[in-house]
Structure formats: C-alpha cells, structure tokens
Amino acid sequence: MRQSDPRPLSPHLQVYRPMLTMALSIIHRITGSALYFGSALLVWWVFAAAMGPEAYATFQSVAASLPGQVILFGFTWALVHHLIGGLKHLVWDTGRGFDLVTVERMARLSVAASVTITLVIWAVVLFSGGNP
Amino acid sequence: MSSFRTPLGRVRGLGSAKSGTAHFWQQRATAIAGVPLVLFLIWLAVNLAGADYATARSLLSHPAVTIVLALSFFVILKHMRLGMQVIIEDYVHVESWKMIVLLANSVFTYVVGAGALYALARLTFGAMQ
Ligand code: HEM
Numbered sequence: 732m733r734q735s736d737p738r739p740l741s742p743h744l745q746v747y748r749p750m751l752t753m754a755l756s757i758i759h760r761i762t763g764s765a766l767y768f769g770s771a772l773l774v775w776w777v778f779a780a781a782m783g784p785e786a787y788a789t790f791q792s793v794a795a796s797l798p799g800q801v802i803l804f805g806f807t808w809a810l811v812h813h814l815i816g817g818l819k820h821l822v823w824d825t826g827r828g829f830d831l832v833t834v835e836r837m838a839r840l841s842v843a844a845s846v847t848i849t850l851v852i853w854a855v856v857l858f859s860g861g862n863p
Numbered sequence: 864m865s866s867f868r869t870p871l872g873r874v875r876g877l878g879s880a881k882s883g884t885a886h887f888w889q890q891r892a893t894a895i896a897g898v899p900l901v902l903f904l905i906w907l908a909v910n911l912a913g914a915d916y917a918t919a920r921s922l923l924s925h926p927a928v929t930i931v932l933a934l935s936f937f938v939i940l941k942h943m944r945l946g947m948q949v950i951i952e953d954y955v956h957v958e959s960w961k962m963i964v965l966l967a968n969s970v971f972t973y974v975v976g977a978g979a980l981y982a983l984a985r986l987t988f989g990a991m992q
Contacts, residue, residue, distance in 0.1 A: 738867060760950060767943045767971075773904070774979045777932065780923050781985040784916045791913075807905075814901055817894050824891065852905060856912045 751838045755816065762813040769806050807852055812845035886945060893942035900935040907932075924986040936979040944972040 747753070779790035793799045819837050822828050828837060866873070907928065911919045922928055947968045955961040 736870075738869075763943070763946050764950065767947055770939060770943060771975050771978075774936070774975050774982065776908075777923060777986070778978055778982040780916070780919050781982040781989065787916045787919065795913075810901060810905070814898060818898070821891065821894065852909060856909055859909075859912075 751842070752834055755838050755841065759813060759816040759820070762809040762816070765805070765809045766813060769809070772802075772806065804849070804853065808845060808849040811848045811852070812841070815841045815845050815848075886948070890942065890945045890949075893938050893945070896938045897942055900931070900938055903931055904935055920986075926987075929983055929987055933979075933983055936976065936983075940972050940976050940979075944968060 776790060776794075779786040794803060819828075819841055822837075828834065907922075911922060914922075923932070948965060951961065951964050951968060955964050
C-alpha cells in the first residue's frame with residue numbers, strides 16, 4: 732500500500748525481549764479460539780444427554796478415552812485461564828493496573844491461579860469417585 | 864504531526880470493523896455475564912463427570928438447570944462470535960476473504976446454537992428414554 736505521508740511505524744515483535752505479559756496477551760486470544768471450538772463439545776454433551784442412553788454412552792466413552800481426557804483437561808485450563816485473563820482485561824478497561832509492577836504481578840498471579848484451580852477441579856472429579 | 868490513520872480512513876471515520884462501541888460493550892457485557900455462567904458450567908460438569916445416563920438426564924432436565932444452560936449458551940455464543948470477529952478482522956485483510964470468513968463465523972455459531980436449542984427443548988419436552 733502506498734502512503735501519502737510517512738506514518739509512524741512500530742518495530743516488529745522480534746526486537747522485544749520475550750516476557751510473560753506478551754505471552755499471556757496472545758494466550759488470551761489462543762484460549763478464546765480454543766474455547767470457540769470447545770463450545771461444540773459442550774453442546775455435544777448436552778445434546779447426547781437429550782438424545783438418549785446410547786448417544787450418551789458414546790459421548791462418555793470418547794470423553795473417558797486418553798485423547799478425550801487430554802482434550803478435556805486442556806479445555807478446563809483454557810476456560811479457567813481465559814476467565815481469569817478476562818477479569819484482568821476488565822480491570823484494565825477501568826484504566827487501573829497498568830503500572831509495570833502491577834502488570835507483572837497480575838500476570839504471575841493469573842497463571843498460578845489458573846493452574847491451581849484447574850488441578851483442584853480435576854482432583855475433585857477424581858477423588859469424588861466418578862471416573863471422569 | 865503524522866497519524867496512524869490513512870487519509871481515507873480519516874475521512875470515513877471508521878476502522879476495519881465499520882462500527883465500534885456497540886461491539887466493544889457487548890463483548891464486555893457478555894464477558895461479565897459469562898463469569899457466573901462459566902462457573903455454573905464447571906459445577907455442572909464436575910457434578911456429572913462419570914455419572915450414569917439417568918442421573919445426567921434428570922439433572923440436566925431440571926427446570927433451573929435447563930434455563931441457566933439456555934442463558935449460558937446464549938451469552939457464551941454471543942461472546943465468542945464477537946471475539947472471533949475481532950480476530951478475523953485483525954488477520955484477514957483481503958476484503959472478499961474477510962467477508963467469507965466472517966460469514967463462516969456466524970454459520971458456526973448459529974449451527975452450534977441450533978444444536979443447543981434442540982437439545983434443551985428435547986430435554987424439557989421429550990420423554991426420558
Ligand atoms: C466458553 C466461554 C468463552 C469463549 C468461547 C470465549 C471466547 C472468546 C474469544 C474468541 C475472544 C476473542 C479473543 C481476542 O480478541 O483476542 C474473547 C475475548 C474476551 N473474553 Fe472470552 N470467551 C469465553 C468466556 C469468557 C469469560 C467467562 C470471560 C470473563 C471474564 C471472558 C472475557 C473476555 C474478554 C474481556 C475478552 C476481550 C479481550 C480483549 O479485548 O482482547 N471470556 N473470548
């Protein structure tokens with residue numbers, strides 16, 4: 732594209748030192764996209780329950796398979812992390828929390844919280860007897 | 864001072880999305896509404912993990928559960944369609960392609976939504992098998 736006046740251009744990504752905050756920025760987008768397709772799995776679950784015992788058994792056997800479990804674990808983390816990351820965005824939307832110390836602290840906290848909460852959810856499922 | 868915007872863009876006064884604050888607000892409103900709804904979905908899934916069909920069916924067709932599920936699907940599908948629209952507008956720059964991919968975004972969302980609608984109706988009105 733030709734420009735009639737020279738516009739300010741920002742340097743591209745590779746000149747920056749990699750940081751947690753930039754990783755989390757793109758991860759919010761990646762988890763959002765993953766959840767987008769995950770919504771179909773969620774509907775499949777409710778749909779199978781509505782269709783009858785056979786459809787539900789099919790869903791459960793896929794969910795209980797190894798790939799199924801890996802996907803569900805990833806789904807859980809993506810959901811929890813996106814929710815927490817989303818809360819962070821909502822705080823930023825009020826104009827708060829932009830100073831470097833707070834930004835860095837919120838970044839670390841959000842990762843720690845999403846990992847912990849995901850593990851707690853799976854621990855509850857595993858120890859409450861239900862084979863997930 | 865030079866500007867980030869092209870002269871044409873400045874004249875039109877519109878960004879790539881052709882609209883602005885309504886989309887922004889709906890994205891935030893659905894995000895806030897999504898918090899309790901996602902917590903509800905996690906509670907429901909944890910509750911029914913490994914449960915047999917009869918248990919799952921009877922909890923899912925409890926009126927309160929079905930109604931909150933309907934709300935959840937509505938809010939989440941709206942939120943994710945708006946979110947995906949922003950992603951598409953950020954990365955797809957050829958106008959014809961952008962139109963096609965934006966349509967695909969709507970089609971995907973409405974198909975998932977129709978599936979959800981049918982499932983919830985059947986849970987409510989269908990006989991338990
Ligand atoms: C299954 C549920 C969800 C799905 C499928 C989903 C999907 C998405 C998608 C696709 C985006 C666009 C990402 C981007 O522009 O980079 C997005 C953005 C966003 N989501 Fe979600 N989301 C879900 C739940 C939530 C929840 C519960 C919250 C609550 C805080 C939330 C908060 C946000 C916010 C604030 C944004 C905008 C971020 C920005 O402006 O960059 N989302 N979501």
